[in-house]
Amino acid sequence: MARFIREYPWSESPLGPIETWTLSLRTTVDLMLAAEAQIVLFCGPEFVALYNDAYAPTIGDKHPRALGRPAEENWSELWTDLEPLLRGVLETGETFSARDRPFYIERSGLVGETVYFDISYSAVRAQDGTVEAVLCIVSETTARVLAAAKVRESEQRFRALVNASSDVVYRMSPDWQEMHELDGRGFLSSAQGPAIRWRDEYLFPEDQASIQAAIERAIMERGVFELEHRVRRADGSAGWTTSRAIPIVDDIGSILEWFGMAADITEKRASEQQIQLLMREVNHRVKNQYAVILSMIRETSKRATDPRAFEHQIRERIMALSRSHDLLVLNDWRGAGMADLVREHLRPFGHEERISPCGPDVTLRLNAVQNIGMALHELGTNATKYGALAGDAGTVRMDWRVAPAPEGSDFELVWEEHFSEPAAAADAKPHKGFGSVVLQRVVPTSLSGSASMERLPGLVRWTLSAPLANVVVARGAELDGDEQIAGLT
Structure with missing residues (x-):
């Protein structure tokens, strides 16, 4: 990009020859070209574009024609969205920043897409204090945003599935000493926070030894816990449940927690x-x-x-x-x-x-x-x-x-x-x-x-x-x- 800028016919650009640029603008361009961050500089009232090598891939086939031209020519598809942001910084000198800010952009011909950026737009001032350019430091987060959306969608589907089921849902610590969460569905008393004495609340004393033995086998084998046993229901009476829990493990096989579901089989x-x-x-x-x-x-x-x-x-x-x-x-x-x-x-x-x-x-x-x-x-x-x-x-x-x-x-x-x-x-x-x-x-x-x-x-x-x-x-x-x-x- 340094070579492109040196060889560009600036006399044909609204910015004019490089020799006429202010010291502050030339200094800012030198800093931008040396930076590894994705930076684009919009200069003057027409927002003439200059950018570095890190930024070039983010605009696709707009590069290199966007260099030295007013932003409206090459960002026309999002100009109604982009211009107010740039003009706000140019006129007020105030910095604007945002995380995962969506922009609709055409960077592969006329094929448009919505992309996301972490952005920071700040003023570049001339020696007399006037704002002569807007320095835009950006970081594309499209992959992260889309991945997070997929996770949320997956969680929503899972939650919908869980809500559609009448089964009790619970989460346990790796050693089953602490209940992280339990949605009792009216069958058992719900627990929204960590519970240490969950055995005393949900199990009868005479049943705890056999249930603990099944838990220890599942932990030792890092396998599925599955057992049909008695429980104390929400109303205090004795009920029966068939409970099944699987271990959630990390990359090296260590158990992070247990996720389980339990069905009310009292009537059965x-x-x-x-x-x-x-x-x-x-x-x-x-x-x-x-x-x-x-x-x-x-x-x-x-x-x-x-x-x-x-x-x-x-x-x-x-x-x-x-x-x-x-x-x-x-x-x-x-x-x-x-x-x-x-x-x-x-x-x-x-x-x-x-x-x-x-x-x-x-x-x-x-x-x-x-x-x-x-x-x-x-x-x-x-x-x-x-x-x-x-x-x-x-x-x-x-x-x-x-x-x-x-x-x-x-x-x-x-x-x-x-x-x-x-x-x-x-x-x-x-x-x-x-x-x-x-x-x-x-x-x-x-x-x-x-x-x-x-x-x-x-x-x-x-x-x-x-x-x-x-x-x-x-x-x-x-x-x-x-x-x-x-x-x-």
Whole structure:
């Protein structure tokens, strides 16, 4: 650039020959040419340009034609932006500076681009104190600005992804002794600053040793920390989380910090435990059903004289057990309503218009569902074969109620058959089959109660009485796992 300036025909430039330049301008040009910083000098009211070798690449193909010419000729695309800055310094003598100042410039033909500079524009004064030029020291920062923009964009995308997730996000120190940050998402208490005693706040004492062992393994291996464990939720209750954290390392592999996410799996764990409980209950119930079926087969075979009748009785009794089972499955093994049980077990016999069930809305325990269901099947079978439903005019009335007892309350169920034909009443004689065993021994014994059977002219009455707590689920209460299993066994 020194050679360009020496050889330039300055007599054709608004600045005139070099010999006419002021001492201060020539001194400034000498300093500019020797400098390694990117410097351009805009001289006089027309802002004639002079610049050094370091500055030349920043203006692209404007070099070298911009030398010695008014700035407006070669910086026309940004003149409305650049002129106020230069004129402000020229007229006031005040320095203007900025960091990452954007400029739109065409430095490759007519292809424009926005570039960024750190700039410092200061006045060059003549001997009389007037401002004769503007000294512009610039440093292009386009690469830095664009890189920072990409980082911000990446961070924004990441933050959007994190915000779209319901997972807890956390950051830990390299040794996990200090929690840098935690966004609890309402599941855990959030921590915006460093927390030293985070274990006491988020973990239960009895769980800390196993969790610390998993942390130490991850630190030693510089690998992923991943664990499913209990946590203390924001409301103080116990919850479950599956937590996963990865180490952020530097160029030599040292851990700088840990970044992790944790999902709330409290409901999932509860569902899994409920499934396990139900599977245990089903297992107990199936075993119990096998025992009942074997008992049915044994007791029915003792009294069977006709193979076909034996097959029919066994099939019907097993179907009755199945109906009770279906009701329990439908209600998630939480028992079954008494009215539903009556309806399901008496439907196969028909004659709904001649059967009158009446009683309060109660939910039966599992053991009561099976046993009362068996009783209803035997009562319906007897009534259809040789009882009130065998003829055309008989009726059945069934009442269940809660009756006061010396200690607490009893559940009472009364089955009454009324006959109008003498023949039907005569047929209602005692029958010592498996049904009698169920009605007079199996059902009352299973419910820790008692039962009685009355047979009078025109009337058959079976009464069951048992402690209320053995039969009915209290309102607002649910059977716990042990209670249900005990009921099945």
